[in-house]
Amino acid sequence: NAGVTQTPKFQVLKTGQSMTLQCAQDMNHEYMSWYRQDPGMGLRLIHYSVGAGITDQGEVPNGYNVSRSTTEDFPLRLLSAAPSQTSVYFCASSYATQGYEQYFGPGTRLTVT
Amino acid sequence: AQSVTQPDIHITVSEGASLELRCNYSYGATPYLFWYVQSPGQGLQLLLKYFSGDTLVQGIKGFEAEFKRSQSSFNLRKPSVHWSDAAEYFCAADRGSTLGRLYFGRGTQLTVWP
Numbered sequence: 001n002a003g004v005t006q007t008p009k010f011q012v013l014k015t016g017q018s019m020t021l022q023c024a025q026d027m028n029h030e031y032m033s034w035y036r037q038d039p040g041m042g043l044r045l046i047h048y049s050v051g052a053g054i055t056d057q058g059e060v061p062n063g064y065n066v067s068r069s070t071t072e073d074f075p076l077r078l079l080s081a082a083p084s085q086t087s088v089y090f091c092a093s094s095y096a097t098q099g100y101e102q103y104f105g106p107g108t109r110l111t112v113t
Numbered sequence: 114a115q116s117v118t119q120p121d122i123h124i125t126v127s128e129g130a131s132l133e134l135r136c137n138y139s140y141g142a143t144p145y146l147f148w149y150v151q152s153p154g155q156g157l158q159l160l161l162k163y164f165s166g167d168t169l170v171q172g173i174k175g176f177e178a179e180f181k182r183s184q185s186s187f188n189l190r191k192p193s194v195h196w197s198d199a200a201e202y203f204c205a206a207d208r209g210s211t212l213g214r215l216y217f218g219r220g221t222q223l224t225v226w227p
Contacts (some may be wrong), residue, residue, distance in 0.1 A: 033214065040122070042203055042217035043157075058214065090156065092215075101147060102215055104157040 001026050004105035006091050012111045013081040021076040021108050023091030029103070030096035032074040036060065036087040037107075043090060049074055050096070081112045116140060117206050119218035126194050127226045134189040134221050136204030144206040146187040147215070148178055152200045160202075163187060174198070199225045 007022045025032065033048040035058075045058030047066040055066050063085060065077040074093075078085060088109050092102040118137045126132055138144055145164050149157040161172025168180040178189045187204060204218040 035215075035217075040219055042117075042119075042219040043205075043215070044217070045214055048214055059216075101159050101162055106156045 003027065004091055004093055004103050006089075006105035006108050008108060009106070010109050012113065013078070014113055015081060015083060017081050019078055019081065021078075021089055021091075021110070023074045023076065023105060024072050025074075025091075025093040025103070026072065027093060027103065028071060029093035030071070031102075032068065032091065032093045033058070033102065034064070034066065034074070034076045035090045035092065036085075037090060038087050046076065046089075078110075083112045086110060086112045116208075116216045117204055117218040119202075119204055119221050121221045122219070123222045123224070125224040125226060128196050129193050132189075132191045132194045132198070132223070134202050134204075134223070136187045136189065136218060137185050138187065138204075138206050139185065140206065140208050142208070143180075143182060144208045146178075146180065147205045147207070148172065148176070148187075148189050149203045149205060150174075150200050151203065151220075157203065160189070194223075194225055196225045196227060199223055 004025045030051050034046040035043040037043045044060050046064050049055045049068040088107050090107050091105040094100045094102040147162045148160040151157050160176050161170050163170050163180045171177050176191050180187050201220045201222050203220050205215045
């Protein structure tokens with residue numbers, strides 16, 4: 001199993017550009033989540049999904065969209081990038097049973113200039 | 114408000130010394146609790162987790178953590194630190210009522226002196 005994969009690893013955007021961060025998992029996990037990591041802030045939840053076709057907002061959803069058309073994929077879209085979205089983005093997945101740990105992808109480092 | 118608190122931003126210990134990293138949570142019910150480690154430029158690796166039962170849990174790499182309900186704490190410990198333990202450590206909680214949604218502390222950076 002590849003686990004949780006994320007592409008790209010690095011990305012530089014100009015303010016106002018849009019892009020999609022890709023996330024895929026091959027473990028048949030129901031839950032998938034997106035987090036952003038900023039220095040001194042830990043990881044903060046952006047959006048999450050409890051299954052195909054079901055998504056909801058986390059702590060910091062503004063400026064991001066998600067959809068989940070399949071169990072495997074959970075892309076994160078930046079509609080109009082802003083410098084405040086410069087961060088490292090992590091995708092994670094887990095089983096639906098309570099308390100199962102989340103498996104994290106390797107992250108995408110995004111810089112918005 | 115931060116639901117998971119790690120009071121220590123940075124800790125420095127000598128190799129071979131013991132280690133304790135603090136974590137407190139502020140939920141009414143007992144959440145599911147986790148400790149993750151992140152090496153520079155890497156993703157997150159799960160060290161250990163607490164769901165219920167025995168309040169002392171063992172993890173990988175010689176780490177353990179103790180859940181104390183009276184103190185709302187889940188502190189991470191290691192009897193003898195190795196230089197390779199230098200990393201950032203995150204405590205996280207899944208409140209149970211919000212399945213699959215982890216709330217993280219701000220992290221503790223561990224430096225190990227040779």
